[in-house]
Amino acid sequence: MKRLNRLSIVAVSTLVLAAIIVFAFDFRTKPRPLKLIFVAEANGEPIEFDTFAYTNPGGTEMFRLRDFRVYISNIKLADGDKVHVVENSYHLLRFDRSTPQFNVVLPKVPLRQISRISMSIGIDEAANGSIEVRGDLDPNNRMAWNWNIGYKFVLVEGAIQMDGAVMPLVYHVGFNENRRDLDFVASTSVDRDENRPLTFSVDVMKLFSGEEVINMTELQTVKMDRSDAALLATNYAQMINPIWGD
Template identity: 30%
Template sequence: MKKIAIILLTLWAFTACNDQEETPASIAVDFSFSHVMDGNPLELESTTFTLPSGEQFIPRKFKYYISNITFKNNSQGTSYTVSDGYFLIDEAGKKNFSVEVPADEYDQLTFYVGVDKARNHSTDQVGDLDPSNDMAWNWNTGYKFLVLEGEWEYESNERQGLVVHIGNNDPESEQNFKAINIDLESAGKTLGTEAVVDLDFQAELNELFLDPHELVLHEMENTSIMGGEWAINIANNYQEGFFTLQ
């Protein structure tokens, strides 16, 4: 009996050690972003898309900041925020990045589009907060949160430009700095014991023009949007339904 007990104890210890080794101390989370318009892959400079309100649109530039990434374990009440995580996503450049987080059973993810108040008016250029990225205002301090530029026309009228530069209309209230909440559990992406996790997001640009505020370019007096009510409306649009975890 003693021999059997020793064998069982040894097997238990071996299994426990293996379980410990299989649980990583940290998790590498790889973020990637793809962009579509009406479900079709976004292509700059070459492809004409039809906007929800009927205008023909050729996109020239599209980029935005992702920041303040926080993972939460709602059942345990724990969370982890990525320190100095400011990442520029550019359709013409980088569309992915990786962060390392302590191992935990995370079931909720929150990130923001834009730059928080503390960094928006700071000279500490952490992460991708480099003015050479063409995301800093040239007439004011701070950063553009989201940029969309292109040309549009409607019913064979003369082609016009669209310039959408969204930043902070009100730095104190951090207006236009919008949280994106992702339920990892519902998406089948709960983080746990895996050493590497891929999170692939798709952004549907039509949502910038649709919900909850419809943007009809051919009815606007000016399609250069750099502040004011329409900047707020577009920021509300990208907070709801813009990103989907694939």
């Protein structure tokens, strides 16, 4: 009888322990939202919009920024071999003086850790050639050129002081060939137990002072000229970087 009681206690304890483990495991793998924070920067510092605070990378003139927008798309996250592909992943990062940082919340991410994240600056060819509304794509928004050309991938607008005058700066970069695919691997996987967001720096100055140094007085606008657009695309490939916090 005593032996039977002991067996019962062991059996019940085992069951309870198993339930706790299963519950905890289930909790840890249950899809949870993941917040991505994109912080607009200029030369590694938070952007000051609407003031002539920046020097032309290829000259000496001062310029200001009014609007800075970037389409990112096709976000994929990985925890080792497990890969999560975000559906309808088209996100417009909008920065201006009232929004120096922009949050993207991915609703259901079933990963315990994040060891790798990939995304594109720009939009895949199929979506760029479509007028379908999905994600943040909207053919009636300010990023749409028109249905023949598709979307602007990166938009920077502002003004530069030249010879006592204030001149416009307009950089609208699109075209399928200018999509840039980014892939970031964490040195240490980010544990999601504390619902930590992932933070990224988006440095506007890298658009003008990367592999190609841009003199804004010589290149005040980039729109339809494909070689000019390619120059900026080469630079903006380095514009977004994760801040892993480790």
